[in-house]
Amino acid sequence: MRRCLVVDDSRVIRKVARRILEDMRFEIEEAADGLEALQACRRRMPEAILLDWTMPVMSGIDFLKQLRQEPGGDKPTVVFCTTENDVERISEALKAGADEYMMKPFDGDILHSKFAEAGLI
């Protein structure tokens, strides 16, 4: 089973995403901020990462920049999932190495669509 790391400081969002992604046959690990996510990746790289932008301790964009420098950090497919919806922010995320980008609020249909675009399903 493929693994997806869900990174969001909101427990509710993590719970909603977990439910949808488990239906899509992903094994889920959770992290509440970028630093926790980085530690999780160092233990074991997931195939997919669903990533919030604004979080305490370490933001999603800082995590992504660091992740892409890590050994094997180029492997995970990263899908941003954030309230940030300006074109400049989206471009910044893609430049930092994001593969897809979705804007909150989202539902199962959108998450499914974005994971399909990213080649994850």
Place this chain on the structure above:
Amino acid sequence: MLNDAEVTLIAREVKSRSGAVLTKDMAGAIAIRLQPLARREGFSSVPELIGAARNRADGALWSAIADNLAQSDTRFFRDRSQFERLRTQLAPEALKRRAHERVRIWSAGCATGQEAYSIAMIIDEMRNQGMNPAVEIVATDLSERLLDKARAGLYTQFEIQRGLPIRKLISYFEKASDLWRISDRLRAGVRFQQHNLMKHPGELGQFDIIMLAHVLPSFDHETRVDVLRRVSDALTPNGVLMLGAGETLPEGCDTLKLESGVVRKLSPLANVAAA
């Protein structure tokens, strides 16, 4: 709530206008879809709207009812495999056949325009790859209400996230307050026009590629065959008709053949051989 007699009457009037089949188990959904129209027209309820439509001789209210019940569920790049086929095979083949002439593509039953704009994005990407495709995209729907939205090219955040890759979003859209507006360049490349699939498309001319995706399921068998016959009349001799992924030809389409999701006209000789 609508009673059986009202639903039967609505179904008859809608079928005669748009060909769409409505059934009694759709009563609740029909009532919900017609509530905004009833309010706009000054009626306190949907049954009151139906009563007024029955008493008006010019049929204008029935046309508005058919319009408001028109299928509008669509998305960008719905059926990715079909669009991939268009990009890699069907559009290049049509361009090669046409040489220096313009290739014509028809998005039939385009609803709010996502399919037509998806085609326009594919053609534009061919331009970016150094090709210079001369393509005319015509998109039609019965509903002027849906066409108005398509022409405006304004979509909600929910709509632009269904099927549209993020790189295409930032290439072809700009934010307009809470909405996203498709670029003027793409908008100018699609001609939206009202057309009823119950009528012959002769006025639209001939097309090299026709997309008729997820339109047929709303019709009964006889209407599907009729629509396919009329639409395929608008195909050039080597033209192709694309259905939605998983859609098949209904029985009775003897002049057409379906192969890997693409419909072509059988040559007259093939018909003679089959007979």
